[in-house]
Amino acid sequence: MSIPPIAVVILAAGQGTRMKSKRHKVLHPVAGRPMLLHLLAGVETLAPERRIVVVGAGRDQVEAAVEGLGVDIAVQSEQLGTGHAVRMAEPKLDGFAGDVLILYGDVPLVSAATMQRMLDRLHADDAPIAVVLGFRPADAAAYGRILADEEGTIRKMVEYKDATADERAVDLCNSGLMAVRGADLFALLARVGNENAAGEYYLPDIVMLAAADGRPSAVIETTAWEVAGVNSRAELAAVEAAWQQRRRAQAMADGVTLVAPETVWFSHDTILAADVTVEQNVVFGPGVSVAEDAVIHAFSHLEGATVARGASVGPYARLRPGAEVGEEAKVGNFVEMKKAVLGAGAKASHLTYLGDAVVGAGANIGAGTITCNYDGFLKYRTIIGEDAFIGSNSALVAPVRIGDGAIVAAGSVITADVADDALGVARGYQEQKPGWAARFRAVMAERKKAG
Known part of the structure; x- marks a missing residue:
């Protein structure tokens, strides 16, 4: 079976206001390298045919950071949700007929091995239309939830704001990372609406739209640290700490x-x-x-x-x-x-x-x-x-x-x-005056006494 080409779309259009920084959020470093460049280095092992970064505010900084790396830039002028952001990459994928891997510039630790697992699952025997990367955090908080069967086939995906109490009790969460067949991606995105609590166009909605057509999607799981996102300085420090801990362990091994x-x-x-x-x-x-x-x-x-x-x-x-x-x-x-x-x-x-x-x-x-x-x-x-x-x-x-x-x-x-x-030798001549120090101390002692 021939292996389809790969395109990578990295979403980096967020404002990053919680960082309180002039620097674009995805350019803050982890282990001495900007988060965005961590991702781009990881995807290189997959030999993608196309690499697209979707930018919004601060685009000049991002463009400068990826200059010379063979990256295309797509612009999301209005922040209308993740589904809308991916749609902005559509012109850059004109004529592309492979698999699309969707990543986030502020989720820098996802490994190339995990990316490959997503793509491999996309071409399993049951041929899901999309593969979502899930995880089980210690505190599920406000993450979107994934309801799936034992084989990983997704029955429902729902954003936290729109979830019921029973759905919020599920601990399998949506990282937002996804692999989708390129032939289906934009047709599905065109059908996504914004009738939800935030009034945004959600990328995960394509999973349920496809399911309604009788074409299910699947979830695979990874560890919470690998999909940790960065929205604040505190979260940046936590991601740095997680990276350092694993690197130390690897060094000792x-x-x-x-x-x-x-x-x-x-x-x-x-x-x-x-x-x-x-x-x-x-x-x-x-x-x-x-x-x-x-x-x-x-x-x-x-x-x-x-x-x-x-x-x-x-x-x-x-x-x-x-x-x-x-x-x-x-x-x-x-x-x-x-x-x-x-x-x-x-x-x-x-x-x-x-x-x-x-x-x-x-x-x-x-x-x-x-x-x-x-x-x-x-x-x-x-x-x-x-x-x-x-x-x-x-x-x-x-x-x-x-x-x-x-x-x-x-x-x-x-x-x-x-x-x-x-x-x-290049130094001044040393001269010695016998008794000078004793006489100096006596003179100074008399002055101090008289003063």
């Missing part, structure tokens, strides 16, 4: 040690190899990869960084975009790296800033060292050779090169290159 799992925060693309150890209160921003046997110590923040095998980072370290920590290298407490490479076995043990720098293998960066990479207009590079030793409290004013095996004396301000195996 993959062989990563999390000393205090609940305190570690991942990004959507964090990569941790087996036998990595992550201590308490570590935050991974986007673009981080950590190789086996590395240790990320407590209270470190990593973003856009690569940590090689056996390296040690932190505690209290900050790796910014472009930071590369080599094998067995050490980034210690209160060390910051940005667009900098720390070679294999090199050490920056404490109180150091390495920006726009390359540090050779085996080099030692003393406490308080700064690569002065910015003159207020442009950035410049510092190169530190292999096995070089930079003394404490040194400032390396870029562009500058410290040679292999060279030593920079503590407290130096280096503005010119230091040759291989040379000593670079």
Whole structure:
């Protein structure tokens, strides 16, 4: 049997007023990535033929976010319900004869596997006209209800506002997500009316319209967390927490040690190899990869960084975009790296800033060292050779090169290159005046006494 093409319609036209934000609701991030982009990344595994996002208020923000992703934009100028929103995508699906998967931009955690289950159920032997994704929340609250038989065939779907007391007692709820045969979708939507408590055109009404024609629909179930929606900052935090909890569990299942799992925060693309150890209160921003046997110590923040095998980072370290920590290298407490490479076995043990720098293998960066990479207009590079030793409290004013095996004396301000195996010293002359301190204290004590 040939597999029909797939189109994905994502509804993102809601006002999102409860978020109280200038940012469009579906662009608020979960795990460092906008909710809408989570969905689009998930649907990519289904290889959809068409991707349509239905927008309303804030459309410019959404259009900018999906630019270059092969997404078509449909506009719902008036907020007249979910059925009306899907109808706005009809011109974008002209000539399409496959399956339509309807998703919501503020329901970001639904997995590609669940989407595929919906499509598979659509082509089961009983050939339902639509498949609805249901769930059973701890508190059914005001969700629409689904009444179905043991095989999942839907007998009735009803919005909470229009449900009877007995119908509200049912705990199988409608997530709103649906897979529909494209050949039937818009003909059914054209028949949907708005004679209901909200005066809106409800997408789920197509199920009962089709049933009246003798063509039933089906429901499949998923967990409540997977279809959790975001309408407020509190709900955004709850979805973030659910995502993080599952990601931590996956990391530990993959062989990563999390000393205090609940305190570690991942990004959507964090990569941790087996036998990595992550201590308490570590935050991974986007673009981080950590190789086996590395240790990320407590209270470190990593973003856009690569940590090689056996390296040690932190505690209290900050790796910014472009930071590369080599094998067995050490980034210690209160060390910051940005667009900098720390070679294999090199050490920056404490109180150091390495920006726009390359540090050779085996080099030692003393406490308080700064690569002065910015003159207020442009950035410049510092190169530190292999096995070089930079003394404490040194400032390396870029562009500058410290040679292999060279030593920079503590407290130096280096503005010119230091040759291989040379000593670079750039600091004021130290003068000693015997007895001066004792005389100073005596004079000051007399002044204080007289004052």
